[in-house]
Amino acid sequence: MKQFITTLIVTLLSVQALHAQDHRFDPPWNTPPSGGVAFTVPGIDNVPDLYGDIINPQLVIFFAGNQFMVIDSLITDFKKTYPQYQRVFAETLPPGILAQQIITGSLVLGNLRIAVTPDIYTAGKGRIDQLRDSFSLVKNYAGNTLAIMVQRDNPKNIRGLADLARKDVQVSMPNPAWEGIGKRIEEAYVKAGGIALQQTIMKEKAAKGSTYLTKIHHRETPLRILRQQSDAGPVWFTEAYYQQMIHHPVSVVNIPEKENIKASYWAGILKSAPHPQAARDFMDFLMGPAGQGIYKHFGFTPPEL
Numbered sequence: 001m002k003q004f005i006t007t008l009i010v011t012l013l014s015v016q017a018l019h020a021q022d023h024r025f026d027p028p029w030n031t032p033p034s035g036g037v038a039f040t041v042p043g044i045d046n047v048p049d050l051y052g053d054i055i056n057p058q059l060v061i062f063f064a065g066n067q068f069m070v071i072d073s074l075i076t077d078f079k080k081t082y083p084q085y086q087r088v089f090a091e092t093l094p095p096g097i098l099a100q101q102i103i104t105g106s107l108v109l110g111n112l113r114i115a116v117t118p119d120i121y122t123a124g125k126g127r128i129d130q131l132r133d134s135f136s137l138v139k140n141y142a143g144n145t146l147a148i149m150v151q152r153d154n155p156k157n158i159r160g161l162a163d164l165a166r167k168d169v170q171v172s173m174p175n176p177a178w179e180g181i182g183k184r185i186e187e188a189y190v191k192a193g194g195i196a197l198q199q200t201i202m203k204e205k206a207a208k209g210s211t212y213l214t215k216i217h218h219r220e221t222p223l224r225i226l227r228q229q230s231d232a233g234p235v236w237f238t239e240a241y242y243q244q245m246i247h248h249p250v251s252v253v254n255i256p257e258k259e260n261i262k263a264s265y266w267a268g269i270l271k272s273a274p275h276p277q278a279a280r281d282f283m284d285f286l287m288g289p290a291g292q293g294i295y296k297h298f299g300f301t302p303p304e305l
Contacts, residue, residue: 025226029246030072047109049217051075053087054116059278061090062102062118064127064265065217066144066181068092069242073294078285085278089116094217095123096178099131102270119279121268124180128266135268136276141286143301144263145255146188147237149225152249156231161192161259164211164232165200171211172225172233173201174218181218184261185234192259225250236263241299264304 028048032040040046051071063071075088091098091107098121101107106115121131128138150158156169164171176182189198205211212230214220221233222243232253240252267286269279285291292302 025223025248029242030069048219049092050109050114051090051092054089054114055087057087057089057116057275058085059088059120059275059282060116060118061088061120061282062098062122063090063092064095064098064123064180065092065219066236066239067122067265068219069238070294070298070300073297074286074291077290077294078282081285081290082278082281085281091118094179095127096180098123099127102131102134117272117274118270119273119275120282121270122265124184125264125266127180128268131268134270134272136271136273137280137283138266138268139283139287140264140266140303141291142265142295142303144236144238144265145260145301146185146234147240147255148232148253149222149235149240149243150232150251150253151225151228152251154251154253158232158253160253161189161234161255162197164234165193165197165205167210169210169232170230171201171205172221172230173206173211173213174221174235175213175215176202179214179218181236181263184263188234188255188259188261191261192255222248222250238299245298262301265300 026046028040028046033052049065049068052075071090071092075090079086079088097107102118102121106113108114128135132138148158148161148164150156158164158169163169174182174185176186186198186202189201201211206213212224218235218239221230221235222239224230225233226248237252240250243250244252267283269276269283273279296302
């Protein structure tokens with residue numbers, strides 16, 4: 001009986017360890033806010049794209065999802081610089097989803113309905129231009145380029161975008177239907193190999209299942225690579241750089257300038273902003289040395305002033 005119990009305990013511990021291994025790379029990857037009851041459950045309840053204080057916020061910011069890595073530092077340092085603002089709420093969902101949330105007035109996540117009016121919305125220039133009449137002030141604050149994220153040491157020997165068309169390469173690709181980066185990556189495919197390359201990766205391989213189009217967020221790409229579900233994925237350089245910063249087992253394949261694209265990120269204060277002074281103060285912080293230093297630290301390029 002004693003041996004049976006010992007074997008049972010070892011088995012349970014092994015199963016628990018295996019389960020933990022399955023979720024060892026799960027977000028949130030930043031440091032969660034302190035205070036209250038900790039109820040983050042990997043793989044079930046982690047809500048990585050909602051950050052901060054949703055009740056009576058003094059500032060609400062909708063960030064394009066590719067900036068999730070800066071939020072912790074950015075908001076923490078903003079609160080230190082402007083201590084009058086301690087309740088800040090931020091979302092880091094795809095900009096298309098955030099735009100729909102602004103238009104419809106709410107977001108439904110599981111059983112939760114979130115009806116908050118943002119003070120600031122950030123996105124690429126194209127998306128900002130679509131909502132241009134909604135803003136009282138718009139600023140370009142950062143830039144980015146593309147890279148290819150691969151598993152550590154690049155076992156499939158990916159050398160460039162053209163290799164993503166290979167039959168033996170499982171690709172993770174942001175869905176252009178709601179992710180601006182998806183459309184920009186398609187531009188890079190055309191630069192690298194014409195319409196034929198774009199069609200092979202986005203149509204033929206997608207139909208066969210060897211190109212995976214993200215369902216929610218381009219955060220899925222690093223997760224799929226970390227879980228060895230995909231071999232490679234084109235991402236913003238900053239996403240691959242961040243995964244290396246936090247010591248996750250990925251490598252980066254650079255894309256030459258002639259095949260690459262440049263992104264510019266813009267922040268707009270909404271005319272409907274409930275907290276216009278806080279929004280102006282945050283914009284000053286974002287464009288100032290502290291805010292720009294944080295973006296530089298995470299690999300973003302400076303704005304084109």
